[in-house]
Amino acid sequence: MPAKRSETVGSESQHYEIRVRGPVGPTVMEAFPCLTATRDGQDTQLAGSLPDQSALYGVIHELEALGLQLLEIRRSTPSADPVSDQTPRRGSLSPSDRKLLIGSLGVLLAVFALVASNVAANHSPKPHSLPIGIVGTPTVADAAADELSRAAPGAFKVHAYRSLASARTAVLHRSIYGAFQPTPAPVLLEASAASPPVALLLQRTFAKPAGPSGRAPAVHDLVPLPSSDSSGATSFSVILSLILAGLAGTSLVYALTRHCAVAVRVAVIAGIAAGAGLVTALVTNVLVGAYPGHFFAVWGVATLFVLAISLPIAAFQVFFGVAGTAIGWLLFLVIGNPASGGSSAPELLPGFWRTLSQILPPGAAVTSLRDVVYFNGHGSAHALVILAVYAALGAGVALTVHTLRRRAGAATTADQNAEHPASFGTV
Numbered sequence: 001m002p003a004k005r006s007e008t009v010g011s012e013s014q015h016y017e018i019r020v021r022g023p024v025g026p027t028v029m030e031a032f033p034c035l036t037a038t039r040d041g042q043d044t045q046l047a048g049s050l051p052d053q054s055a056l057y058g059v060i061h062e063l064e065a066l067g068l069q070l071l072e073i074r075r076s077t078p079s080a081d082p083v084s085d086q087t088p089r090r091g092s093l094s095p096s097d098r099k100l101l102i103g104s105l106g107v108l109l110a111v112f113a114l115v116a117s118n119v120a121a122n123h124s125p126k127p128h129s130l131p132i133g134i135v136g137t138p139t140v141a142d143a144a145a146d147e148l149s150r151a152a153p154g155a156f157k158v159h160a161y162r163s164l165a166s167a168r169t170a171v172l173h174r175s176i177y178g179a180f181q182p183t184p185a186p187v188l189l190e191a192s193a194a195s196p197p198v199a200l201l202l203q204r205t206f207a208k209p210a211g212p213s214g215r216a217p218a219v220h221d222l223v224p225l226p227s228s229d230s231s232g233a234t235s236f237s238v239i240l241s242l243i244l245a246g247l248a249g250t251s252l253v254y255a256l257t258r259h260c261a262v263a264v265r266v267a268v269i270a271g272i273a274a275g276a277g278l279v280t281a282l283v284t285n286v287l288v289g290a291y292p293g294h295f296f297a298v299w300g301v302a303t304l305f306v307l308a309i310s311l312p313i314a315a316f317q318v319f320f321g322v323a324g325t326a327i328g329w330l331l332f333l334v335i336g337n338p339a340s341g342g343s344s345a346p347e348l349l350p351g352f353w354r355t356l357s358q359i360l361p362p363g364a365a366v367t368s369l370r371d372v373v374y375f376n377g378h379g380s381a382h383a384l385v386i387l388a389v390y391a392a393l394g395a396g397v398a399l400t401v402h403t404l405r406r407r408a409g410a411a412t413t414a415d416q417n418a419e420h421p422a423s424f425g426t427v
Contacts, residue, residue, distance in 0.1 A: 117337075177199075246313075291373050
């Protein structure tokens with residue numbers, strides 16, 4: 001039943017009390033910055049001053065759009081003295097100053113989190129169970145593995161290969177980062193495209209003369225970095241850029257569609273992800289030329305990555321509202337980006353960051369992008385599955401929870417309407 005409204009309300013600011021059925025959460029109250037909410041039994045009373053009748057009608061329209069049942073609207077006199085409310089005590093901060101202070105502290109906290117996480121993860125890269133190969137007989141391989149273990153305990157995970165050909169295949173298939181043959185002629189196989197820091201580490205580790213000949217090993221870079229990506233930093237730069245774009249995009253989509261069905265939000269996010277992937281492929285393959293000849297592979301990985309971070313954030317927003325966006329920033333930017341190993345390799349990160357590296361989307365995206373561009377997709381299967389799982393779970397949880405909540409809310413409202421007929425005052 002619609003509330004009765006008087007047509008004699010003037011244009012001066014008036015104080016109103018608006019009663020609605022059921023609780024009204026903080027997220028909903030963001031739509032009413034001029035009102036405060038107070039629980040009154042099973043109902044909620046919204047109170048505050050509105051400048052004119054059009055503002056009142058705007059509040060009523062927003063309540064109806066949010067599906068809230070309007071019970072009563074009435075004008076009232078504020079209980080507190082307006083002069084005393086508006087004049088801050090000497091030595092105290094005004095509400096606007098407090099907001100500014102809290103906002104400034106929030107910025108500093110974000111700076112601390114970003115700097116601390118990136119420095120902690122990347123300030124001192126060291127190998128931890130780095131997979132490498134030793135070529136030779138079992139006796140030769142065991143002797144080399146024992147020597148490595150004594151020199152750097154826990155640094156390498158050694159795989160034995162009978163021939164250089166089998167070790168070469170393992171490097172190209174991303175099973176190992178490199179392989180060393182001590183005898184008869186020392187040879188070092190590496191792939192700098194997998195990780196330039198690891199390639200340098202292998203050269204330092206095996207550069208000393210070895211074998212009966214006493215010669216330094218011959219170094220063969222099986223997958224060198226091209227001149228278009230000479231430092232190997234393109235993949236890390238792409239993923240960091242997509243993290244920022246994805247987080248900003250989900251924030252904007254939520255702000256513009258928070259009163260729409262979640263299915264609409266998911267569809268918009270999917271469209272943005274496909275567009276972001278296309279732009280990434282155009283920049284890296286056409287405009288800059290860092291990854292020539294890999295247009296569709298880059299498009300696919302970039303699209304899947306944006307979905308893998310954006311759709312979980314959409315699910316967080318269904319549960320926590322605006323706070324869900326902050327969870328996404330923490331998980332994917334503050335933690336996920338430094339844990340990706342994009343500037344070195346996952347096996348060079350400290351324990352906490354190494355554990356999370358390949359189970360969070362940023363690390364999986366860096367790995368899959370390198371593998372599809374430089375290794376014909378070898379080694380990318382696990383990383384692509386991780387990205388797909390995040391995207392599917394995010395969309396599934398967001399849609400399911402939203403649907404269940406709508407059904408529960410509709411059932412509750414129907415029961416309350418049947419048990420408690422609405423009574424309305426006049427404006």
